[in-house]
Amino acid sequence: MKSVVNDFSIHVATVNGSGSQTANNVLLRSIMQMGVPVSGKNLFPSNIAGLPTWFTIRVNEDGYIARHARNDVLVVMNPETAATDVASMGPGSLIIANDAIKFPDVPADRTVYRVPMAKLMEPITNDVKLRRLVVNMIYVGIAGQLLGIEQAEVEKALHAQLGKKPKALALNAAAVKAGYDFAAENPLAIPFRVERRDLTGGKILIDGNTAAALGSMFAGVTVVAWYPITPSSSLIEALIGYLERYRRDEKTGKATFAVVQAEDEIAAIGNVLGANWAGARAMTATSGPGISLMAEFFGYGYYAEIPAVVWDIQRVGPSTGLPTRTMQGDLSFAWGLSHGDTSFPVLLPGSVTECFEFAGTAFDLAERLQSPLLVLSDLDIGMNNWMSEPFEYPTKPWDRGKVLDEAALEKIGQFQRYGDVDGDGIPWRTLPGNRNWKGTYFTRGSGHDELARYTENTEAYVRGMDRLKKKMENARALMPQPELLETPGADVGLIAYGSSHWAVLEARDLLAKQGVKASYLRVRALPLAHSVHEFARKYARVYVVEQNRDGQLREKLLTEVPDAAARVQSVLHYDGLPIDAQSVVDGVLAHEGRTVTEGATR
Amino acid sequence: MSAPTTPPAGQPVNRVGLSRADYDGSKTTLCPGCGHNAITGGIIQAAWEAGLEPHKVAKLSGIGCSSKTPAYFLGHSHGFNSVHGRMPSIATGVSMANRELLLLGVSGDGDTASIGIGQFMHMIRRNVPAIYIVENNGVYGLTKGQFSATADLGSTRKSGEANRLMPVDLCALAIELGCGFVARSFSGDQKQLRPLLKAAFAHKGTAIIDVISPCVTFADHEGSTKSYAAVKEHDAPLHDIDYVPYFEDLSVDYEPGTTREVDMPDGSRIFLKKLDTDYDPTDLKKAWAVIHEAREEQKLITGLLYVNPKTHTFHDELRMVDAPLATLPLEQVRPPQRVLEEVMRSFAEGSAPIGAGGG
Ligand SMILES: Cc1ncc(C[n+]2csc(CCOP(=O)(O)OP(=O)(O)O)c2C)c(N)n1
Ligand code: SF4
Ligand SMILES: [Mg+2]
Numbered sequence: 001m002k003s004v005v006n007d008f009s010i011h012v013a014t015v016n017g018s019g020s021q022t023a024n025n026v027l028l029r030s031i032m033q034m035g036v037p038v039s040g041k042n043l044f045p046s047n048i049a050g051l052p053t054w055f056t057i058r059v060n061e062d063g064y065i066a067r068h069a070r071n072d073v074l075v076v077m078n079p080e081t082a083a084t085d086v087a088s089m090g091p092g093s094l095i096i097a098n099d100a101i102k103f104p105d106v107p108a109d110r111t112v113y114r115v116p117m118a119k120l121m122e123p124i125t126n127d128v129k130l131r132r133l134v135v136n137m138i139y140v141g142i143a144g145q146l147l148g149i150e151q152a153e154v155e156k157a158l159h160a161q162l163g164k165k166p167k168a169l170a171l172n173a174a175a176v177k178a179g180y181d182f183a184a185e186n187p188l189a190i191p192f193r194v195e196r197r198d199l200t201g202g203k204i205l206i207d208g209n210t211a212a213a214l215g216s217m218f219a220g221v222t223v224v225a226w227y228p229i230t231p232s233s234s235l236i237e238a239l240i241g242y243l244e245r246y247r248r249d250e251k252t253g254k255a256t257f258a259v260v261q262a263e264d265e266i267a268a269i270g271n272v273l274g275a276n277w278a279g280a281r282a283m284t285a286t287s288g289p290g291i292s293l294m295a296e297f298f299g300y301g302y303y304a305e306i307p308a309v310v311w312d313i314q315r316v317g318p319s320t321g322l323p324t325r326t327m328q329g330d331l332s333f334a335w336g337l338s339h340g341d342t343s344f345p346v347l348l349p350g351s352v353t354e355c356f357e358f359a360g361t362a363f364d365l366a367e368r369l370q371s372p373l374l375v376l377s378d379l380d381i382g383m384n385n386w387m388s389e390p391f392e393y394p395t396k397p398w399d400r401g402k403v404l405d406e407a408a409l410e411k412i413g414q415f416q417r418y419g420d421v422d423g424d425g426i427p428w429r430t431l432p433g434n435r436n437w438k439g440t441y442f443t444r445g446s447g448h449d450e451l452a453r454y455t456e457n458t459e460a461y462v463r464g465m466d467r468l469k470k471k472m473e474n475a476r477a478l479m480p481q482p483e484l485l486e487t488p489g490a491d492v493g494l495i496a497y498g499s500s501h502w503a504v505l506e507a508r509d510l511l512a513k514q515g516v517k518a519s520y521l522r523v524r525a526l527p528l529a530h531s532v533h534e535f536a537r538k539y540a541r542v543y544v545v546e547q548n549r550d551g552q553l554r555e556k557l558l559t560e561v562p563d564a565a566a567r568v569q570s571v572l573h574y575d576g577l578p579i580d581a582q583s584v585v586d587g588v589l590a591h592e593g594r595t596v597t598e599g600a601t602r
Numbered sequence: 603m604s605a606p607t608t609p610p611a612g613q614p615v616n617r618v619g620l621s622r623a624d625y626d627g628s629k630t631t632l633c634p635g636c637g638h639n640a641i642t643g644g645i646i647q648a649a650w651e652a653g654l655e656p657h658k659v660a661k662l663s664g665i666g667c668s669s670k671t672p673a674y675f676l677g678h679s680h681g682f683n684s685v686h687g688r689m690p691s692i693a694t695g696v697s698m699a700n701r702e703l704l705l706l707g708v709s710g711d712g713d714t715a716s717i718g719i720g721q722f723m724h725m726i727r728r729n730v731p732a733i734y735i736v737e738n739n740g741v742y743g744l745t746k747g748q749f750s751a752t753a754d755l756g757s758t759r760k761s762g763e764a765n766r767l768m769p770v771d772l773c774a775l776a777i778e779l780g781c782g783f784v785a786r787s788f789s790g791d792q793k794q795l796r797p798l799l800k801a802a803f804a805h806k807g808t809a810i811i812d813v814i815s816p817c818v819t820f821a822d823h824e825g826s827t828k829s830y831a832a833v834k835e836h837d838a839p840l841h842d843i844d845y846v847p848y849f850e851d852l853s854v855d856y857e858p859g860t861t862r863e864v865d866m867p868d869g870s871r872i873f874l875k876k877l878d879t880d881y882d883p884t885d886l887k888k889a890w891a892v893i894h895e896a897r898e899e900q901k902l903i904t905g906l907l908y909v910n911p912k913t914h915t916f917h918d919e920l921r922m923v924d925a926p927l928a929t930l931p932l933e934q935v936r937p938p939q940r941v942l943e944e945v946m947r948s949f950a951e952g953s954a955p956i957g958a959g960g961g
Contacts, residue, residue, distance in 0.1 A: 029952045160952035204949035214945060220935035222927040223698045242945075246937045254923045256935050258698035263724040267691040270684070270721070274695025277682060278660070278703070279928030281935075282695060300685050390946035393939040398932055431928065432660045432680035433700055440656075442673055442681040453628075454673065 004072070004191045006036050006061035010143065011071035013078045013085045014136065017049025020077065022161055022172070023136035024055040028385060029157035030149050031059055032205060035197040039065035040205075040385040041578055046230070046323045052081045061197055065387060066503035067578040072192055073147070075139045076101055094190050096142055098135075113188055115142055120178045125171055137172045141179015148193045151180050204390050208355040208381035209285075211391065212311060213238035215359025216283060217246065218394055223282035224259040225271035230323050231379040232285040232313040265290035269297040269308065273372075276307045277443065279403070279431040281363050285311035288330055289320065291337065291374070298372050299338025300445040302468070305418070305427065307366035307373070307401070314378040316576045325576030326379035328498055328547040334374045335526055335556065341465060343472050345479060346526035347375045350501035354524075355381060356391040360398070361480060367401035369475055370429060378547070380499040380578040402428040409436040417441040417452040418464060425471030472527055479525035482532055490517040492588070493539030495532070497523040497553060500545050500579050507545075507584035514585070516592060523553065528560060536564040543588050545571045547579050617653035617849055625650045627677040632667055637789035637815030637830075638737045642674045644792050645706070645735075648799035649676060652847060660696055660703045664689040664718060667744045668710035668737035668815070676706070687718025690725035693732045694916070700926040701917055704803065705732035712742040715751035715770040722772075726779040729807035730916045733799070736772055736810070737789070739817035740828040747820030758825035773907055774893045776810040777886065782913035783809035784889070786904045788833055789816065794904060797845035797872070801906070804847070804866040807915040814902065833902060840883075840892070840905035842875035866911050874906060883909045 010027070014020035021042075028040045039058050045051040058068050074089050076082050076097035083103045086095055091109040099114040106112060117138045121131045137158075144154050154176055162169040212235050216224075224243075226236040240259055248255040262268040268284045275282035286294070291312050301308050314330050316322035334346050345365055349358045358375055366373040402422075409415060409430070415438050418427050430439035441452040449460040485508070492511075496504040501522055508518050521535045536542050536557055542564065544554040551570035558565050571587035573579040589595070613621040625646045630639050649659070656678035663669035665686035672681045684692045693705050714722050714736050725734070740753040749757075752772065753765040776784045783805040787795045795813065802809035814833050816822050822829045827836075841862075846852050848869030856873065862882065864872040874883065882888055889908040896903040923930070948954035 025952070157952055163953065202950065204946055205952065206949045206954075210954075214942070218936050218942060220930075220932055222930060222935060223695065225695065246941050247935070248921075249923075252923075254921055256923055256927065256930055258920045258922055258927060260694060260698065260728070262691070262694075263720055266688060267694070267721055267724065270688045270691025271695035271698070273684075274662075274682070274692035274697075275699040275928075276695075277692075278696045278699035279926075280695075280699035282699065296685055297688070390950065391942065393942045394936070430680075431700075432696070432703055433657060433926065433928075434680075435657045437656070437678045440678050440680055442661075442683065444673075444681075444683040445685060446683070 001189060001191050003193055005193045005195050006059055006197065008059055008072035008192045009068045009070065010057040010059070010073040010075065012055045012075040012139070013081055014053055014055070015078050016045055016047050016051045016053040018136065019133035020053070020055065020136045023140050024057070025385070026154060026157045026161060027140050027143060028057050029160070029205065030144065030153040031057070031194055032200050032203070032387065033153045033157060034150060034194055035200050036061055036194055037063045037065060037199055037387060039387065041067050041380070042384060043577070044324050052078050059194060061199060063199065064502070064506040064581065066506055067580045069580040069582050073143065075143065076103065077136070077139065092191070094146070094192065096139060096146070111188065111190060113142070113146070115139070115182060120182060121175065124174045124178065130171065134171050134175045137175030138179040141176040142183045144176070145180045145183030146188060146190060148195065151176075200387065202390065203387050205385050205387055206352050207234070207383055207385055208349070208352045208377055209235035209313065209383060210238045211352040211355035212359050212375070212377065212382075213242055214391065215356035217242045219281065219360035219363050220398055221281050221283055221363070222257050223272070223275035223280045224257065225262045225268040225282065225284050227262050227265045227268050227286065227290065229287045229290055231315055231383045232287050232290070232311060234383060235285040235311060235313065265293040266297065269294040269310065272308045272310070273297060273301050273306050276366075283309040283311065285313065287313050287315050288317045291330060291334065295338045298344065299340055299342055301372035302338065302342045302344065303445055304443050305370040305429070306443070307370055309362045309366050309373055309375070311375045311377060313382040314376060322576045324379070326499065326547065326578055327574060327576065328376070328378055328500065329552070329574075330376060331548070331552040332550075332556065334376060343527065345369055345371060345373045345472070345475055347373065347480065348497040348524050348526070349375065349377055349381065350498055350522055350524070352381065352386045352388045353391060358480070360394055364399040365478060368399055368426070368478065369471065370401060370426065376498065378499050384578070402426060404428050404430050404439055406434055406436045409434070409439045415439050415441070416450045418448060419450040420467050424474050425467050426474070476527045476529055479527065479529065481529050482524055482535075483522040484531070484535070485520040487517045487519045490519040491540045492516055492518040492592070493535055493542040494518050494520045494545060495523060495535065495542060495553070495557070496520070496545040500547055503579040503581045503584050504545050506581035507588070510581055510585045511588060514589065514594070516588065526556070528557065532557065533561045536561045536568055540567060541591070542568045543571045543591060544568060545579070545584055545587070547573050549574045616650050618655050620650070622646065622650045624656065624678065625676055627672070627674040630671070630674045632670065633819050635818040636667065637739060637817070638668050638671050640789040640792070641735065641737055641795070641813055641815055642671050644795045644799060646675045647792070648796045648803070651796070652800045652803050653849070654704060654803065658702060658704055660705050662689050662693050662696070662705060662707040664709050664713035665744070666710035666713045666742070668708055669713055671708050671737070672706070687713050687716070688721055689713070690718065690721035690730070690734070694725060694728065694730050697730050697732065697916060698920065699928040701922060702926050707732055707734045709734065709736050710743070711736060711738040711740060711750040711752040715772060719751070719770070723775065723779055726776055726781045726808050726810070728916045728919070729780070729782065729913055731807055733802045733805075733809045733811070736812045737815040738772070738812050738828070739815050739821050740826065741817055741821045743817045743820060747817070754827040757827040760820060760823055762825070771893060771897070772812045773810065774890070777889050777908050780913065781810055781908070782807045782910040784908040785811045785906045786814070787811060788814045788837055788902070788904055790830065790833065791837070791839075791904065794839060794843055797843040798906065800845045800847065801866065801870070801872045804868050804870045805911065806867055807913045836900060836902040838896070838901045838903050839877060840881045840903055840907070841877055843906065844873040844875070846871045846873065864909055864911065872906065872909070881905070883907060
């Protein structure tokens with residue numbers, strides 16, 4: 001048997017709300033603690049308890065952490081989905097099953113390992129409810145023993161998570177041990193092995209929403225408004241947790257922040273615009289349905305030039321769509337949100353680290369550009385667990401943009417709220433509370449001139465709109481620039497953004513093995529940097545990889561470089577699952593007119 | 603020009619040294635005779651008399667003829683003419699960012715009772731410190747006279763068409779939601795409106811003033827229950843109102859039993875002089891009863907319907923530091939490096955909760 005070391009995927013099929021999350025995280029962490037890179041993806045239904053849920057752990061010592069299309073080890077804990085779960089496993093795979101669960105026989109080249117979980121639980125506790133929760137730890141122990149995960153690491157990971165609850169810790173530890181013991185007494189030769197490496201030292205495991213929450217706190221957010229919606233709620237809930245802990249004075253009970261749970265997303269963006277107008281750093285987080293509701297206020301913020309930071313943790317649309325699945329479907333809408341001629345700066349974080357960093361960048365740019373700004377994350381980055389270097393403490397001071405205070409007003413002649421005094425399209429603003437009457441102005445979404453006076457004058461309108469266009473044109477250089485990975489001699493160019501990054505990185509290596517040399521450019525913001533235009537023109541064939549049906553970034557790119565239209569194609573993935581490398585390879589090879597030589601099998 | 607320290611000679615000044623003209627705004631563009639213009643005049647006068655400092659006021663509105671008016675008063679205060687029906691959310695945001703500002707909101711009955719009724723209600727629930735004036739004419743003036751949700755049963759449009767839908771009573775709704783300052787007035791009764799406005803400036807939470815304000819162009823005909831003639835005929839004030847601000851150390855002599863006094867938290871006092879009956883505006887049940895009676899008898903009761911100066915406000919709930927959040931320096935809002943290190947350690951060890959999904 002050819003052994004497969006540190007390169008396989010474990011797929012755990014359980015029931016939502018059954019307590020499997022702790023078990024899966026312990027499994028994930030214990031492998032990471034052995035120095036082997038991992039990633040964990042939670043595939044869960046739009047349901048609180050009772051429906052099927054899956055958790056996939058990818059173990060890969062080369063550091064590829066995108067989802068893998070093929071699963072090697074399956075853990076069967078859900079009778080309802082057992083038959084289809086088992087049927088999805090390929091030759092050579094291992095199926096660990098609770099022996100109480102019945103499913104049809106599998107071909108002989110799959111190995112089934114049945115575990116009498118109920119019996120193993122008997123000596124651990126009499127409490128039926130507890131048994132149901134703790135039984136998940138049995139599969140952790142079984143998998144641990146069969147795959148060679150050191151028991152001490154599992155115990156350490158368990159302790160880290162449950163150390164504060166000694167009773168729960170003891171029960172769970174007993175179940176882990178029962179699993180290990182059973183598998184030791186009933187050994188099975190399988191190819192999949194975890195072997196100790198030194199590739200994860202000092203790394204953290206975190207989800208993007210938590211990273212964004214931390215980044216926002218360290219960026220000095222003071223006002224937060226929100227309306228709950230998956231998959232964005234955990235961002236705000238994490239943020240509230242950190243703010244309460246670190247930004248409320250223990251002695252006085254007073255906070256350097258304010259949070260409001262708004263009545264809907266229209267109110268949430270209204271709160272954020274009001275607070276930013278008054279000089280606070282204010283943000284909200286939502287998902288597709290929320291930004292649909294915010295459209296009118298976005299146009300207001302564009303035209304009246306008010307900063308706002310809005311995180312859109314994208315999920316599958318249109319409409320309610322698949323609320324707990326991932327997608328990059330909001331790019332086109334975000335760019336032109338609202339009626340009339342508008343366009344908005346958009347940040348496209350591709351990692352948890354960027355979720356942390358862009359939280360600060362978002363405030364700096366929204367205030368610098370005096371515009372609502374969107375950060376398009378997605379469910380995959382936002383809610384899944386990603387390995388990362390620890391985040392670096394921000395050393396840069398914040399950029400509060402062009403604000404004239406009382407002293408500054410004293411030194412100027414006339415205050416022109418909407419005048420292009422610096423020639424960069426960005427005007428100066430003042431904040432309410434300013435004592436200097438020279439700085440007073442009236443903010444409105446109706447026609448206004450340079451002095452913020454109401455006007456329907458056609459020339460003043462055109463001047464204003466042209467300046468706004470110029471402002472966004474200049475924003476190309478202010479936004480985070482693309483990340484470029486060039487390959488000497490490449491004649492294929494790959495373009496991607498956001499969570500697609502990890503699959504594309506891996507796909508690029510796989511393509512190289514197939515003899516396709518590809519350079520790669522990762523877009524990190526809209527408006528597009530000029531270097532994206534150059535990249536699209538440079539390569540004979542360019543593939544824009546994205547997780548939506550319509551190729552939204554490609555479409556945007558081609559409106560800016562129409563001359564490249566014939567050479568720029570889409571490679572798309574939009575079934576709601578996180579994109580995987582093989583689908584990118586397949587898509588590129590199909591365009592290249594090459595047959596796919598190696599599919600999703602090993 | 604900074605705030606003038608010496609006012610033009612001969613003009614009276616208020617306690618902050620400003621003349622009445624310092625509270626003017628730009629020229630109105632509304633129809634001559636529009637009730638909203640009279641309310642604008644009332645706001646200017648009340649703000650001057652109360653000695654509001656213009657830089658400490660933020661004017662807010664939605665969309666409509668009424669919502670245009672903040673441009674016509676307090677020209678030295680920042681203003682935010684927002685989108686239709688959404689002024690309360692702007693007010694809530696401004697209030698979080700800068701707790702020192704006095705928020706002066708103006709809306710219409712369309713802006714408030716239809717598109718904006720959700721935000722209106724939630725602002726009251728939260729008790730956001732703000733004055734919310736509804737300039738109520740029973741129609742959508744700016745879109746040319748359609749019925750609004752405050753049009754009375756049987757009231758007609760110019761075309762003769764009668765309203766058959768129940769009106770929304772914004773004052774009853776506000777009281778129901780726990781609002782601590784609810785008044786109804788009439789744009790033509792400045793004697794009543796001004797003291798109500800000044801009292802509202804001193805209120806700590808949300809103050810609602812529903813001001814019947816005839817639309818001369820679309821709702822001043824016979825058959826409209828909000829025409830000047832109809833309002834004058836049915837107006838039934840609950841009391842005569844006097845307002846004595848805290849900075850006027852006035853001893854007021856009223857014959858015992860004729861007047862009620864309400865003390866505001868800042869030391870100001872509201873005096874309510876009894877008319878036909880002795881109305882107690884601190885009695886919630888009375889307020890409901892009087893509103894329902896008025897509807898049955900087709901009377902327009904005006905005055906201070908309900909007051910509770912000691913409500914739990916949005917600011918009480920948020921427990922923010924004293925300085926406006928908008929003014930906090932970076933050092934105060936960016937926790938030190940050791941905090942990030944502590945958090946990062948928890949994610950390296952696995953003691954932080956991870957993965958927010960189901961399972
Ligand atoms: C989203 C939206 N829908 C519709 C309108 C059109 N509109 C402008 S003002 C108005 C009604 C205003 O009525 P009211 O608040 O009573 O103000 P009034 O003009 O009577 O003072 C409407 C429907 C709009 N501006 N925005
Ligand atoms: S249309 Fe009516 S509400 Fe509007 S300005 Fe004219 S009178 Fe006033
Ligand atoms: Mg109206």
